[in-house]
Amino acid sequence: MVNPPLSLYIHIPWCVQKCPYCDFNSHALKGEVPHDDYVRHLLSDLDADLPYAQGRCIETIFIGGGTPSLLSGAAMQALLDGVRARLPVDGKAEITMEANPGTVEAARFSAYQRAGINRISLGVQSFDAAKLQRLGRIHGPEEAIRAARLAGELGLCSFNLDLMHGLPEQSIIQALDDLKQAIALNPPHLSWYQLTIEPNTLFGSRPPALPDDDALWDIYEQGHTLLTNAGYQQYETSAYAKPGYQCRHNLNYWRFGDYLGIGCGAHGKISFPDGRIVRTAKTRHPRGYMQGNYRCRQHEVELTERPFEFFMNRFRLLEPAPRGDFSRYTGLPESKIRPQIDAALAQGYLVESPTHWQVTERGKLFLNSLLELFLAE
Structure with a gap:
């Protein structure tokens, strides 16, 4: 990563x-x-x-x-x-x-x-x-x-x-x-x-x-x-x-970048050198927040959840998605999602080049179906 x-x-x-x-x-x-x-x-x-x-x-x-x-x-x-x-x-x-x-x-x-x-x-x-x-x-x-x-x-x-x-x-x-x-x-x-x-x-x-x-x-x-x-x-x-x-x-956001979130109800997503990805959420109501109770929860994004989270963001963009970004930003090899990618190609949701994936017009129309392929079982 x-x-x-x-x-x-x-x-x-x-x-x-x-x-x-x-x-x-x-x-x-x-x-x-x-x-x-x-x-x-x-x-x-x-x-x-x-x-x-x-x-x-x-x-x-x-x-x-x-x-x-x-x-x-x-x-x-x-x-x-x-x-x-x-x-x-x-x-x-x-x-x-x-x-x-x-x-x-x-x-x-x-x-x-x-x-x-x-x-x-x-x-x-x-x-x-x-x-x-x-x-x-x-x-x-x-x-x-x-x-x-x-x-x-x-x-x-x-x-x-x-x-x-x-x-x-x-x-x-x-x-x-x-x-x-x-x-x-x-x-x-x-x-x-x-x-x-x-x-x-x-x-x-x-x-x-x-x-x-x-x-x-x-x-x-x-x-x-x-x-x-x-x-x-x-x-x-x-x-x-x-x-x-x-x-x-x-x-x-959509390229699966990192962000700190401060203020009432703000969300954050941070990657760490040890391979962890942590999501944070802050206290929603101003009254509680301004009592100094800032962070209300955080959780680590499990390895099984990362493919869906990555593509849920990446496929909102119409630009081609660099294949290398998947491993760089999730810490997972492409082989982990090869069956799902092959299914998306077979159903006409994606086209693939040696360097990129591109959502097709059909993929845009059936984006939820495309993303469901990457849900953790």
Whole structure:
């Protein structure tokens, strides 16, 4: 085994209000954000995880939520300064922060940039006022456009727009109009994903009427053509980017890279020189977390589980998968999965070259069936 690249994920758990479709670890804000206290706990959490870093350099940082843009510019500066004081951070590291257009201010964005943020991900979701209201978003179309233009003017390395389709009672025309408006703002990266109804959400308990499967397929096909014609390349199930602007942090996840996770509910995955792979999870609720109870569980990934975990991530990407990465990052010889690979080839899910595996169009359609081949017996 060799150590894959190392990333850092930081979770900010608060939102102005909880969206009815959201099953992320987010909590509606009651009172003021405890900026300084939470940053202090984040850095204490990181201190406890430093042995896991093994002195390795951080190549990407992603600050997600919740709504990280609720954090003040000063708090963001203290946070990133604290990270850099504890760990080597690559001088060309991609440092992304998620932002809600309803919490965007020019002065605050500039402060984030001074702190080291060089990539912004804006949760636009739609440009239709009625749809935004139905989704429980706190911003309107004008704020989304203003935030995207501001992100484009800052001179960042990149910015992303998050956009959803398959919204309640959304027509094909409405879905494609959203996408056209997003493309017109010329983001280097677009995350375009279908709304799914998750358990333990308001939509889960009271499901809205969504477009049927035929309409969803038409939206996807026509939207994919729009994006391709506009110069975007699909590189992951729901991610499109102009050439050279793929999200490096997410690529590291899907390539079975390593990452530390700090903050409420954050997950981590770390490889060790002795061949162990350990997954960690942090306390989900801010109350418990801010009492200093950071890590709630961890477990070692057994050898029998590693093929499924590796391919569950790797086959989300549309790029060819280097065959050598399997042994490098799992510590297992390819012979351990040869029968499963042969079955995937026979069923037309994969094609194989001397150096790579590539998921076929059939493999994309039957991805769950492909992955099931690698489940431990």
